[in-house]
Amino acid sequence: MKFKTLTFAATIAVLATTAVAHKGAKGMLLERMNGMLAMGKATKAIAPMMRGLEDYDADRTSDYAAILQTHSGDPMLALFPDGMNAAPSVAKDAIWTNWKEFSALAVQLETYATALDLAAQNGLGNAAPANSSMMGGDMTGMMGADMIGMMGGTGVDEKTLETLAGLSVNTLFVQSVQVCSACHTKFRAEE
Amino acid sequence: MGVVALTVAGAGGITGLRLYPVAKPVDPITLTGNVGAGAYLARASGCIACHTNVEGGGPPLAGGTGFETPFGTVFAANLTTDPEFGIGDWAIEDFAKAVRQGLSPEDVPYYPVFTYAFYQDFSDQQIADLWAAFQTVAPVNEPVPVTDLAFPFSERDGLKVWRAAFLHAPRTTPVSGQSDSWNRGRELVEGATHCAACHTERNIAGGRKVDTGRMQGNDVLPGGSKAPAITSAALVSSGWDVDSLSYALETGITPTGDAFGGGMGEVVQMGTRFLTQEDRLAMATYLMDQSDE
Numbered sequence: 352m353k354f355k356t357l358t359f360a361a362t363i364a365v366l367a368t369t370a371v372a373h374k375g376a377k378g379m380l381l382e383r384m385n386g387m388l389a390m391g392k393a394t395k396a397i398a399p400m401m402r403g404l405e406d407y408d409a410d411r412t413s414d415y416a417a418i419l420q421t422h423s424g425d426p427m428l429a430l431f432p433d434g435m436n437a438a439p440s441v442a443k444d445a446i447w448t449n450w451k452e453f454s455a456l457a458v459q460l461e462t463y464a465t466a467l468d469l470a471a472q473n474g475l476g477n478a479a480p481a482n483s484s485m486m487g488g489d490m491t492g493m494m495g496a497d498m499i500g501m502m503g504g505t506g507v508d509e510k511t512l513e514t515l516a517g518l519s520v521n522t523l524f525v526q527s528v529q530v531c532s533a534c535h536t537k538f539r540a541e542e
Numbered sequence: 543m544g545v546v547a548l549t550v551a552g553a554g555g556i557t558g559l560r561l562y563p564v565a566k567p568v569d570p571i572t573l574t575g576n577v578g579a580g581a582y583l584a585r586a587s588g589c590i591a592c593h594t595n596v597e598g599g600g601p602p603l604a605g606g607t608g609f610e611t612p613f614g615t616v617f618a619a620n621l622t623t624d625p626e627f628g629i630g631d632w633a634i635e636d637f638a639k640a641v642r643q644g645l646s647p648e649d650v651p652y653y654p655v656f657t658y659a660f661y662q663d664f665s666d667q668q669i670a671d672l673w674a675a676f677q678t679v680a681p682v683n684e685p686v687p688v689t690d691l692a693f694p695f696s697e698r699d700g701l702k703v704w705r706a707a708f709l710h711a712p713r714t715t716p717v718s719g720q721s722d723s724w725n726r727g728r729e730l731v732e733g734a735t736h737c738a739a740c741h742t743e744r745n746i747a748g749g750r751k752v753d754t755g756r757m758q759g760n761d762v763l764p765g766g767s768k769a770p771a772i773t774s775a776a777l778v779s780s781g782w783d784v785d786s787l788s789y790a791l792e793t794g795i796t797p798t799g800d801a802f803g804g805g806m807g808e809v810v811q812m813g814t815r816f817l818t819q820e821d822r823l824a825m826a827t828y829l830m831d832q833s834d835e
Contacts, residue, residue: 395799402789525793528801532794532811535803541768 374439383430383440386422393418394528401475401524409471412520416468419527424461428454441540449537456534463527466515476519559699565649568635571666575674582816583668584675587661587734591812593618604628604682609655611748614691616655624681637676638669644705651701653689654708654748660736663714663729708749723820727828730821735813737829740769740805757832767804774832787826791815 373384397415399405431453436442446453515523584590595606595618605620622628629637636647644658645651652658664672694700714733716725731737740763743755759771770776777787781797789795791814794802802810814822 391799391801393799394795394801395797398789398795398799528793528795529811531801532803532807535801536805536807536811539803540766541770541804 376439379430379432380435380440386427386430390419390422390531394531397524401521403475403521407475407520409474412471413468416464416471419464419467420461423464424458427457427460441542443538443540446538453534453538456530456538460527460530460534462512463515463523463530466512466518467520467523467527469512469516470518470520470523473517473519476521559702562699562702563649564643564651564702564705565639565645566643568638569666571634571638571670571673573667573670575667575670575672577671577674577678579668580671580673580675581678583672583734585813585816586730586821588657588736588809588813589621589672591808592657593621601680601682603676603679604684605686606684608687611653611655611691613695614689615687616653616689616691617686618656620682620684620686621676622679622682623677624683626683627685628681629676630681634670634673637673638666641669641672644709650698651705653691653698653701654704657736657739659709660712660733660739663712663733704749708745710750710752721827723824723827724831725828726821727824727826730817730825731828735809735825737772741772763805769805772829774830777830782830784823784826784830787829788819788822791817791822791825792819 373381373388376384393415397411400407400411431442431446433447434444436444436446518526590603592607592609593603593605594600595604598606600606601622603621605618607618608615609618620628623630625631632647639645639647640652641658641661642664643662644654644656690696712733714729717728720728738750738752738757741757741759742750742752743758743760744750744762757771757773757776759769759776761768763769770780782790786797790797790802791810793815794807794810796802801807814825817825
């Protein structure tokens with residue numbers, strides 16, 4: 352099992368480094384893009400397991416978490432020096448005018464990744480979508496409590512690492528990707 | 543043509559247009575609404591997403607979200623039960639006319655930024671469900687900023703001309719010979735979830751090119767973003783299938799492992815992720831096979 356895991360991690364590493372000259376980017380921009388691409392490739396590779404289509408393997412979850420940790424938080428932020436978004440970058444100016452929110456999302460992803468690693472042994476959890484609760488039968492009105500939570504964006508800001516680490520792996524996975532999406536929604540332009 | 547017509551209307555014809563009737567009569571709606579079904583539909587239809595100023599930290603459904611158009615900014619209305627600034631003093635028939643016909647209680651047209659065109663086929667039961675759900679929203683006694691577009695677009699009566707030219711019926715009617723799931727997907731995609739609002743190119747007057755541009759993408763969305771083509775052929779060539787598409791509508795994860803951004807991130811975060819698995823599957827089934835024309 353350990354062998355398989357290593358192969359997985361190694362494959363990801365190779366995939367990440369073979370993306371040289373991606374869109375003609377160079378230097379720090381290329382490094383930034385490769386970091387994002389590495390997270391994308393890892394997410395693609397792990398998704399079938401997270402959906403319960405492949406057998407659960409806690410080591411794979413930890414490897415995935417490690418990849419996200421490598422490319423989120425401070426390491427990610429270091430690759431976004433002030434105003435570095437000339438083509439081929441599609442990073443928006445809003446990153447630097449709203450650095451507080453941008454950096455909070457980068458750090459949030461790191462927190463989720465750490466929680467994923469801690470939760471790896473908890474197992475996948477129920478394969479049902481993590482977010483369907485708001486539409487559950489117990490909803491009494493349009494403004495049910497879950498909905499208010501939803502209104503605060505991804506609603507994860509105040510959750511501590513301990514609370515997060517108690518969640519099932521597939522819930523954490525889906526919520527981690529919501530952080531990616533929340534950041535892309537605000538801070539990445541379309542090509 | 544639309545701009546010309548609108549300009550002409552703006553220059554001289556607005557007084558006449560004011561008297562030009564556009565409203566279809568609304569029969570009394572006496573059905574009992576189901577709050578849960580209404581909240582589900584409100585979520586799917588984006589009412590909550592557009593009418594909540596998340597960015598500005600505004601309370602749910604109190605409006606105030608601004609939509610940039612080439613003609614100025616249009617602000618979403620306060621839809622809470624407040625009688626002064628919300629819709630607390632409306633009758634269900636007023637609500638039905640606003641949602642299905644895009645007309646105020648006084649028959650003044652709304653700007654098409656409000657996606658009412660996609661809700662034209664909502665049944666009386668669906669209207670009653672939505673209405674019941676909106677009754678549960680706490681009142682917020684606050685006005686939204688005033689929408690102030692450049693003349694002639696400031697003249698809402700000019701929209702009557704726009705409506706005559708560009709208000710198309712949604713393609714939600716079931717197609718016989720297709721599965722229930724496909725037809726359900728069609729109803730959601732072409733109606734409530736209004737995918738074409740962003741994914742269909744618009745002409746210079748902001749009308750959707752429903753004949754030539756259907757789901758062909760749009761490079762000039764409000765705020766300067768772009769939506770790619772999502773015809774069945776385009777989806778296949780970018781690597782989508784029914785499974786990956788319904789998974790993306792749940793999680794925002796694309797077939798390459800990327801996560802949706804732009805307006806699409808919000809569509810998933812505030813809308814499709816709350817739908818049932820069956821509904822997402824139905825939408826994906828229809829999208830991968832939009833074969834009826």
